[in-house]
Amino acid sequence: MIVQGPCAEAPSLSRELLGSLKQLALAAGRTVEICTCMGLREFVARVRTARAPRTEFMLLAPGTLAHQSQLHPEAGLNDALDALHMPYIEVQDGDASMEAGGASHHGPLATVVINGDVPSSYRIALGIALKQLSA
Template sequence: MSILIVRGPHGSGHSLTADLLYNLQQQAFQAGRTLELRACGALSDFIALVCAARSDATEFVLLDPGDLTPEMRAHPEAGLCEAIDDLRAPYIDVHDDFGDGIECCAGLHKPPVATVIINGNIGSGYRIGLSLALRRLRIGLQRGERVANDSLRDQRNGCER
């Protein structure tokens, strides 16, 4: 998988519909990536999913703790900060309510690439977050291609890096 959404529980009115998930997956597919959603209902499960993302073929993570935010604040010892810090992939925080950020992890060595908060509209937050992730992955690929092309050119010219 390329992009992973780790989603905590949400109250009614903030659901991720099948149509929205399909549209997000199509957006990723058109960019040559796959998108997978992993949802959970408890902080321990959320942390486990974040930990599992570092062993997957995950290029980017969208984190949406949903209704777990108060529990994250109350239990910083639960290990979420460490799990996020151990991610190999960059991540974006996605929230549907101002004040739901993962600020309990503000001292992380690896801050989010972005935090997307669209009050009351998690669908728009996911679309924006996914667009940012795809753009970042595309830019990284273009840079990687330039480095590879420069290395090939240098090898043909007898130069070493």
């Protein structure tokens, strides 16, 4: 599952990129579900409602919500991340992290940051996730 927040610039998942990600997953015998969230509450709710076995791995791309999660820890993102029962990878197009002061005990398996190249960030993150799932 890919959960993405709003991006400051253009939408991060174009049709072409989405098709490419779905093909990568399909080649590995997996499927990809995309959830686009426009606000922090919706993003936190998506993270909280992810359940195994339907969701085996998450790619979390908070976009502009990373900064909001640091300003509003009461929104519960760190608690939601701590409660996850599956691994996740954070995908960033910048230097903002979702963790407020490193308070999360259940950190990401990896954080992929490629400034200005969101498609590569997603492809690398999905490649890591698929490799972990096949291990």
